[in-house]
Amino acid sequence: MHHALDSTCKALVENLPDGVCYVSMEGMVLYANRSFANLLGFASQQVLLGLSMLTFMHPDYHVPMEDFLYRVLQKDHSLSAIQVRILGSEENQRWMEIRWIDIPVEEGAFLVVRDLTSYKTLQEELLLQALTDELTGLYNRRGFKMMAEQELKHCHRLKNEVVLLSIDIDTFKQINDTYGHDEGDRVLKLVAKTLETSFRSSDIIGRWGGDEFLVLALDAPSGAVDLLTARFKQALFDISQRQGLPYMIAVTIGSAFSNVKTVSSLEQLIQQADKAMYTNKHR
Template sequence: MKYVIGTGIEVTDYRRTQEALEDLNQRIILLHETAHRLEEMTKEEDVYQLTVHAAEEILGFPLCTLDIYEEDKLVPKAMANGVPPGASQPVPLSEETLATKTYLTGKAYVLGRPDDDPSARPTRSEFRSVISAPIGKFGVFQVASEKENAFSEQDVRLIELLLGHTMQAISRIRLQNELREQARRDPLTGVYNRRYFNEVVEQELIRSRRYEHPIGFLMIDVDNFKQINDRFGHQMGDRVLQEVANLLVAQVRESDIVVRYGGDEFLVMLIETDGRADVVKARIQEAVKERNETGESFPFPITLSIGTAHWDPEKRESIEQVLARADKWMYASKGAHRGTG
């Protein structure tokens, strides 16, 4: 009789072990499928959402959050459906929490009870167990449970397997974005280059027609630039171009586009504007005047000639015609005001 009972227990244990192994194998297969999907993604936001979805649906964690490092803070980017509203808030790295500790040390932590680590500071009192794992240098992923000692070593390994793919996806997307941004930028001044302008202007024309907003353009030339190069050298000329680029960026909105159009010419595209080009022109000229009086000392004043024009979505005018008009007024400004207006 004992033999029969013992055999029954052994068979039951064997079945349980087999079922656990099959479950683990199935979850690993699904995680690999998730990894392939992560490899195809082009937006970080999609990576965040898929990571949380995989943790929730494949690994069975209804309480999980994903935070990304931004400007000395860990900022929530995605959370499972089971996470209560307001349970996850931005946390400065200067605060001592389990999330910041995880990010700064680059180590995963598993807490079976809230008092295992005084720095845990659960966001809600009902959270009893926590896994806190780093996503490389990018952020932190946390899983919580309302039960004590809810997580196993296997849970941690599966999370780290998932986060490894998440980290690779974020790294790839950021590198691609950085390379794309570098291709759009003028290497000397840091503003956009002419190639990028040619790409984006058609998109802006479509938006302008749809919303019936005109686009303003400023064509800008650095006065006496050839003489500056000839007399003071190309390094001084480069400094002047960098100074002008910085000044232009500071005087327009973030949504506007500053372009090094060629040589010592710059182009500013004012998005969704109506008669604002002349206002911006006056502001730039005032900033140049103030910079000459109080800014870094050059052995000469910097002056700009600026021509303005608007593209009106109601008129049948090409972008080439509008830029030609701005260019014409720029040279008229140069001749009439000797670079002062």
């Protein structure tokens, strides 16, 4: 009966949908079921035996994994699971959760491994949706604030100068009222696309709300504002002509800058750029 039960348990573990492995005190794989081998892209679990768990991890996760294994093998219950990226290409990232199962054994530990790739992909998609403006594909207010604050801190540490532009579409209400909201949406998309082609990919661009856009131009001296705005305005003029629009897309722009002498927060930069934009609009 005992032998039959052992055989049944082994067959059960062998056919579980989640990966199961047994690692030595040195973190070497001593046992692996089929699901664990499949998760790592191996046809047979036999080739895994004797290999370090770090063999399968992306280098960025070697240190966290070593810390996790150390705690597990010391029977430290403060960290029972870890999420790690599997070694592979940047285009095809794969993730797994490794969970310690506290089964009494003389040495080593049993680990249960679950594929997290679909969950991580969904998580990234949801985060992207939460930070992106659905109409234009630019950062929305939340996304712009999060990315711009992060980059602004980085620029402050490096003592780099940055410029923030506040951009408002002229006569947008008239375009909406005359040609309809679909045409208004078209204008917003054209402005967004022109912003992306007029500024560097490293610059932070967002739709702040309505017909207002913000650009945080990184490592850009304040003396370059006229050049940046003139290039963007010319690009809008050109696209209006190429598209054969019955109106000309024009914008009013205000700017603010932060450098070593005048270190400003993102909120201060936005307020200053907005004020400059409204001043320019009413000239």
